Amino acid sequence: MTYHPRMKSDATRWVDVERGLVSREAFVSDEVYQLEIERIFNRSWIYLGHDTEIPNIGDYVVRNLGNAPVIVVRDAPDSTKVLLNSCRHRGAKLCRADAGNTKNFVCPFHGWAYEIDGALRTTGFDHHLRDDTDFSTMGLVSAPHVENFYGLIFASWDEDALPLRDYLGDIGWYLESFFNRTPGGMEVLAPPHRWRTKANWKIGSLNFIGDSQHSPTTHIGPSTLDAARSIRDGFRKHGQDSFHVVTDEGHGCTLTYLAPGMPEKNYDTHSDALKPLYQESLSEDQVSMLHHLRVCVGTVFPNMSFIESQVGAGEKALIIRLWQPVSGTEMEVLSWVFAEKEADQGYKDRVLRNGFHNFGAAGVFEQDDMALWESATAASNNPIAQQYPYSFQTALPYADTPDENHKWPGRAHRPADTEIAQFWFMQCWDALMRANDGKNDE
Amino acid sequence: MSESVEPSPVNIDDYVMIQRFLYAEAALLDRRAYQAWFALMTHDIRYRVTTVSARPAQDKTSRFAIIDEDAQTLKMRIDQISDPNLTHAENPPTLTQRLVSNVEAYYGERNGVFEAASSILLYASRPGSPETGLYAGERQDILIRDSSGVRIAKRTVNLAQTVLRDSTLSLLL
Numbered sequence: 001m002t003y004h005p006r007m008k009s010d011a012t013r014w015v016d017v018e019r020g021l022v023s024r025e026a027f028v029s030d031e032v033y034q035l036e037i038e039r040i041f042n043r044s045w046i047y048l049g050h051d052t053e054i055p056n057i058g059d060y061v062v063r064n065l066g067n068a069p070v071i072v073v074r075d076a077p078d079s080t081k082v083l084l085n086s087c088r089h090r091g092a093k094l095c096r097a098d099a100g101n102t103k104n105f106v107c108p109f110h111g112w113a114y115e116i117d118g119a120l121r122t123t124g125f126d127h128h129l130r131d132d133t134d135f136s137t138m139g140l141v142s143a144p145h146v147e148n149f150y151g152l153i154f155a156s157w158d159e160d161a162l163p164l165r166d167y168l169g170d171i172g173w174y175l176e177s178f179f180n181r182t183p184g185g186m187e188v189l190a191p192p193h194r195w196r197t198k199a200n201w202k203i204g205s206l207n208f209i210g211d212s213q214h215s216p217t218t219h220i221g222p223s224t225l226d227a228a229r230s231i232r233d234g235f236r237k238h239g240q241d242s243f244h245v246v247t248d249e250g251h252g253c254t255l256t257y258l259a260p261g262m263p264e265k266n267y268d269t270h271s272d273a274l275k276p277l278y279q280e281s282l283s284e285d286q287v288s289m290l291h292h293l294r295v296c297v298g299t300v301f302p303n304m305s306f307i308e309s310q311v312g313a314g315e316k317a318l319i320i321r322l323w324q325p326v327s328g329t330e331m332e333v334l335s336w337v338f339a340e341k342e343a344d345q346g347y348k349d350r351v352l353r354n355g356f357h358n359f360g361a362a363g364v365f366e367q368d369d370m371a372l373w374e375s376a377t378a379a380s381n382n383p384i385a386q387q388y389p390y391s392f393q394t395a396l397p398y399a400d401t402p403d404e405n406h407k408w409p410g411r412a413h414r415p416a417d418t419e420i421a422q423f424w425f426m427q428c429w430d431a432l433m434r435a436n437d438g439k440n441d442e
Numbered sequence: 443m444s445e446s447v448e449p450s451p452v453n454i455d456d457y458v459m460i461q462r463f464l465y466a467e468a469a470l471l472d473r474r475a476y477q478a479w480f481a482l483m484t485h486d487i488r489y490r491v492t493t494v495s496a497r498p499a500q501d502k503t504s505r506f507a508i509i510d511e512d513a514q515t516l517k518m519r520i521d522q523i524s525d526p527n528l529t530h531a532e533n534p535p536t537l538t539q540r541l542v543s544n545v546e547a548y549y550g551e552r553n554g555v556f557e558a559a560s561s562i563l564l565y566a567s568r569p570g571s572p573e574t575g576l577y578a579g580e581r582q583d584i585l586i587r588d589s590s591g592v593r594i595a596k597r598t599v600n601l602a603q604t605v606l607r608d609s610t611l612s613l614l615l
Contacts, residue, residue, distance in 0.1 A: 098496040098604060099504075190506040191495040195606035221528035225518050332605065353510045357519075360610075361508040362491065364522055367531035367612035374609065378571075 015430035020393035020419075022426050027200040027390070028381040032433075033328040040302050040432050041066035043158045045167045047304035047322060048072050048082065050336065051151040052187045053099070058116055061099045063334075064324055065143055065155055071095050071105070072153060075117040080148065082155040083118045084141035094140070099191070105140070118142050150180035152320075170409035171251035171300055177286040178296070178308060178318055182277035184341030186318065189352040192334040193361035199373035201303055201331040202429070204323035207369065208297050208305030210244045210254040210421030213394070218372055222364045240294065242416035243403065250428030252410070252421040253298025253306075255289070270316060271347060274340050289408055301428060307359060315347065317355030329377050335360050395423035449548035452556060460547045460558050460585065463592045468540040468562070471614055474532075476524040479614070480517060484586060484595045487513050491579075491599045491615060493606070505600060508611065523612055531612035536575075537567040538613060544580075555595075556585040562599065562615050566608065575608030577601055577615060 014023040014032075026032055048063045049072050060073040062085060069085040071094065083105075085093050092109035095102075104121065105114040111124035118140035123129065143155040147164035149172065154164050165172055179186050207214065215223065239259040246252035270278070270290065278287050297307040305321040322334040337355035339348045358365050379385060398413055398420050406412035413420045452460065470479040483489070491509040511519060523532040544561040559582050566575040584596040599615045 096496075097498045097501075100498045100501060191504060193493075193508055194604065195610055197609045218530065221522035221525070221530075222518075224528055225521050353507075353515075356508060357511070357515050361493070361606050362611040364519055367610045368529065370609045371531040371612075374571075 013430055013434055015423075015426050016389065017427060020391065020396045020423060021389035022392060022423075023389050024380040024386045026426075026429075027202060028328050028377060028386070030328040033325055035433060036302075036325065037066050039435065040429065041325070043156070043161070043432070044302055045145075045147070045154040045156045045161060045164055046302075047300065047320070048153050048155055050153065050186070050188045050320070050338075051080075051148065052341075053191075054080070056101065058101045058103055059099075060095060060102065060116075062095050062097065065157060067325065068157075069093065070143065070155070071140075072155075073116055075115075079117075080146050080153055081117050082143035082146050086141070087112055088120065088138050088140065089123065114140050150176055151185045152179060167249060168300065169249045169251065170245075170247040171249070171253070171298065173286070173409040174245070174253055174289070174296070174298065175300070175306075177282055177289055178306065179338070181281050181286075181290065182274060182340045182342050183281055186338040187341045187348075189337045189339055189348055189355075192322075192336045193356060194332060194334050195361045195370075196326070196330060196332050197370050197374060198330050199370070199377040200329060201323040201325040202426075203373045203376065204321065204331065204333065205299045205301070205303055205305060206422045206425060207373075208307060208321065209246075209252045209299035209425050210297075210416065210419075212242065212254060212417045213419070214369075214372075218368050219365055221368060222358065242414075243406075244413045244416055244418075244421040245298075245406075245408070245410035246413070246421050246424045247410045250301035250425055251299060252424065253296055254416055254421065255293060256295045256416065257292050258294055271340075271343065273347075274343060277340070277342060285408060299425065301425065309358065315350045315354050317351045317358070319355055319359050321359075329381055392419040392423040392426065395419040399423075449557065452547045452549055456549075456556070457545070457547055459587075459592070460556060461545050463585065464542050464545060464558065464560055464583075467594070468542045472538050472540055474524065474535055476520045476614075480520050482593050483513065483516065484593045485513055487511075487516060487594060488596045489516050489594075489614075490597070491601060491611070493601050493603050496604045508601075508606075520614075529612070531610070534569040536613060537569065539565045540615070541565075550584065554587045556587070558583045558585055564613065564615055566613060568608075573608065577603070577611070577613075579615060581615070 014026040046065055048065065049061050053061050054072065054074040057074055060071050063070055063072055065082060071083045071085045073081050073083065075081045085095055087094060087107040087109060089107060089110055089112045092107055094105040094107055104116060113121045115121055120135045120138040143157055144159050145156045145161045147154055149164055240256055241259055242254065242256040244252060244254050278290060295309045299305045303323040306319065308316060308318045310316045318338040320336045324332040324334065326332055337352045339351040356363060360366060395418055398418050403412040403414050467479060467482055489511045490507050492505040492507050495504045497504050523529045526533045541563040542560050546559045548557045550557050559580065562579055562581055564577040579599045579601040582598045583594055586593050586595050
């Protein structure tokens with residue numbers, strides 16, 4: 001089919017697979033955003049939060065599932081409910097804070113009261129209701145699927161959603177390696193940093209799935225000033241081994257190792273105290289994946305990303321990032337820092353500080369990313385610019401040559417300074433955007 | 443501000459001295475004289491900026507840091523935004539105006555140590571953008587005066603925000 005630079009009908013494809021191009025409209029249009037909510041966010045599994053944010057019965061956090069406000073509540077020791085944060089009576093929010101603990105949800109508007117699992121207890125005016133009123137149909141709207149992957153809480157609005165493990169596919173092996181590497185699991189160290197950025201949410205997902213090309217230019221500041229300079233000098237001298245991993249579902253990550261043969265002192269990896277615990281919890285392959293890993297940055301389709309990085313002076317920090325779309329040209333970003341539950345408090349404090357020094361609401365990496373993402377979004381949001389698609393052309397020479405020696409799950413591609421993972425993400429996005437629109441034109 | 447004993451407000455001379463210091467220090471940031479500003483920090487500076495998570499009014503306030511620096515990491519942050527070749531967020535630079543007010547000052551635990559609270563309003567206009575950012579917060583400082591002048595030993599800026607509305611924060615308050 002021919003490439004249409006502008007979206008005129010649902011059947012238009014935004015991604016030109018042969019030429020390595022993606023319509024700019026995909027990165028600015030509110031119409032595309034509305035379709036994304038319907039076709040991607042209301043059908044996919046979406047990351048909402050972590051077990052350790054809501055440890056006790058009645059603990060809740062308020063998040064978004066797609067663009068619908070939801071309450072993520074611990075309703076029983078091993079159960080989480082995801083409830084639409086809107087009273088079934090006249091729509092007011094049950095919870096107007098970001099987080100809290102409650103015995104029940106009482107609507108402040110007219111007083112409808114719900115159990116913490118969302119069941120309607122009373123309207124307050126039950127004596128005025130007809131006798132055949134069926135309370136069982138009047139509970140808070142509940143996401144039909146909520147699943148937990150080693151503490152990571154995901155939910156989906158899609159009745160027919162695949163089981164979460166099938167949806168995660170091969171990225172699950174990597175997520176498990178980061179989030180289930182000790183018997184106690186990981187712990188959120190502080191409430192999420194949150195900021196609004198006038199940039200399309202997909203720039204975040206693409207940046208984390210594998211945008212190695214942006215690092216030398218966007219992040220020239222921190223990489224020049226990095227206090228772990230000796231380590232950087234080490235890998236500059238000895239080289240590094242970096243590659244993309246992508247999965248059939250559109251997930252992916254980029255793993256960067258210091259090249260073999262570097263002096264051991266240059267490997268500043270995970271805490272020695274915690275490493276024996278990794279061997280208890282993970283397979284031998286997973287332990288070897290973590291061994292000497294300098295940076296892993298990845299995206300779980302569509303809008304959850306994660307990074308474990310070893311930059312700056314401090315400890316290696318593991319971060320989850322949510323790119324919450326607000327419109328075609330704006331997102332809200334949420335960012336959490338994690339450490340192993342078993343770690344001592346001093347270690348956790350250092351991980352937290354180092355984590356958000358680099359990546360967070362005032363992160364020294366993040367501030368330069370956001371300035372440039374906003375500029376890309378602003379400059380693309382006009383009809384002239386939209387005649388000229390974005391280039392992902394460095395993906396093309398490598399698309400059909402996965403690394404056949406890759407021994408871990410997923411499809412690996414080298415070298416890592418190509419756009420192979422990003423373009424794969426866009427192809428998976430495009431396939432979903434065009435699915436079930438009734439007029440596929442292939 | 444001190445927890446155990448009733449803090450003792452400074453006399454008028456010390457109050458004016460502290461006020462002048464806070465104005466001059468804010469002016470250095472507005473002029474982007476970051477290295478001169480950094481020279482006003484003690485070698486064991488702890489510089490923190492916090493935001494808050496919205497909790498029900500009956501709950502305890504839940505503040506958490508978005509910046510938490512010691513001298514070394516604060517210097518890295520400053521070196522980045524003060525070198526035009528090392529920053530995109532601050533090149534071209536954000537135009538800023540800091541308003542400092544509501545200064546309260548008390549004598550600290552020993553001679554030459556002061557505890558100062560102030561309000562800060564940071565107006566930030568990003569070049570090329572029609573929008574402006576506003577950051578309002580209360581600051582708690584520990585100031586030390588010795589023969590070389592006044593320096594900041596500790597600063598905490600509690601921003602009145604749950605979500606940063608104007609993207610990430612690349613400025614200091």
